[in-house]
Amino acid sequence: MEILAMHISNGIINGPVAAAFAAFALVALAFCVLRGRQDLDDRLAPMAGLVAAFIFAVQMLNFPIFTGAVSGHLLGGALAAVLVGPWVGALCVAVVLIVQALVFGDGGVAMLGLNITNMAIIGTAVGYLLIALLLRVLPRNTNGLAVTAFVASVVSVLIASQGFVLQYWLGGTTDVGSSLGGLAGTMAVAHLLIGIGEGLITATTVVTVAKVRPDLVYALRGLRAAAPAAGPLPAGGGLR
Template sequence: METVAMHIANGIVDGPVSALFAAVAVIALAFCVWRARIDLDDRLAPMAGLVAAFIFAVQMLNFQVLPGVSGHLLGGTLAVVLVGPWVGALCVSTVLIVQCLLFADGGLTALGLNITNMALVGTAAGYLLVAGLMRVLPKTPGGVGATAFVGSVVGVVVASQAFVFEYWLGGTTELSLATIAGTMAGVHTLIGVGEGLIAATTVATVARVRPDLVYALRRFRTQPAIVPVPVAGGVA
């Protein structure tokens, strides 16, 4: 039986481009660690562990897209909704590193590419969309679930196109760029819908039971307006 590797395998993108994105991943993750120290507290730290474990489980659902390249649920938007962008990126990165080193899911030389695509680009795209939607949608379980769904679809597709860009820079096969872009976009749109349903259900459930554990609800909740209070001689 043929073994289908998860993520980008070794040799799909050439050495110099792989090394470039390895450096990008290291620098970006160092910045995430620095920023995550501000957010982490007694409530967020255990939640981050649970999120990483959940993402690890859902990423085991794997679909081959191209030779040496596979598609699967990413979990980046789910992570940013529950634990924020910096901790969320670290959660996804941790999962990718464990999968690569312990289970040979994705090539070691392609680890920087996979982290860039899934933990950084996909997560950032999902977070930007969530940040915009949470400012206009109701801060309710249904509202945060809707943002998770839309952010998941967009984040997964954007991450897939990041691979297309990397392949354009240093692809080693004879596949046409248009074919790769179309295939990746089409398959990952379907994957994004599936991921969006899982993310929406998960975050809406958590929001109903423990809304204080949902980062997006805490971060983007409506701030109360400051109303001047009349006092003797003026207002306060």
């Protein structure tokens, strides 16, 4: 169950692979710190704290899939990316994962590099790339933002889940009862359902913030200036 819920427990991946991904995660997070410092200001800093707290709180709420055999929760990569950007967003998710592992035992401490790579780095990066692309082609109103947040969430969760498949292929130590292709398929199906739930939560949250304070949504900065004909985002129409 913990495999399908993305938080990898100690012993599922061997030590050398876990250490390699821990090193990769450290380098990636250090780069995020350097780039994120350029974005941080009086507006983004408190927003980052709120995003991290929100992701932490929502991740504590599990929703059942596969008739309750597996539970899933919001990963938060796309949500963080759209609200505070890819660099600070990855750091927010990483902080949540570290606290969960150290305080609540959710995911093995020795597997932190793997979990951070999948959920904080891959999930946020894929989410933001899709957000940047979709906001260029979809209507620039709340409907377009909702679709963008939903699609980015679903796809980012799916891709992040396949990160585990790669890690298992490199150094899996636990018999999951199926071939690598079967594992990839099982992960994809389970995380498609998780992604849909995450997409609904993310779309609702992001649109709510955008209607009240669009200037606090990182992905929308400069959007109204780039498309004056579309009008201000809050007046672009609500979700239907």
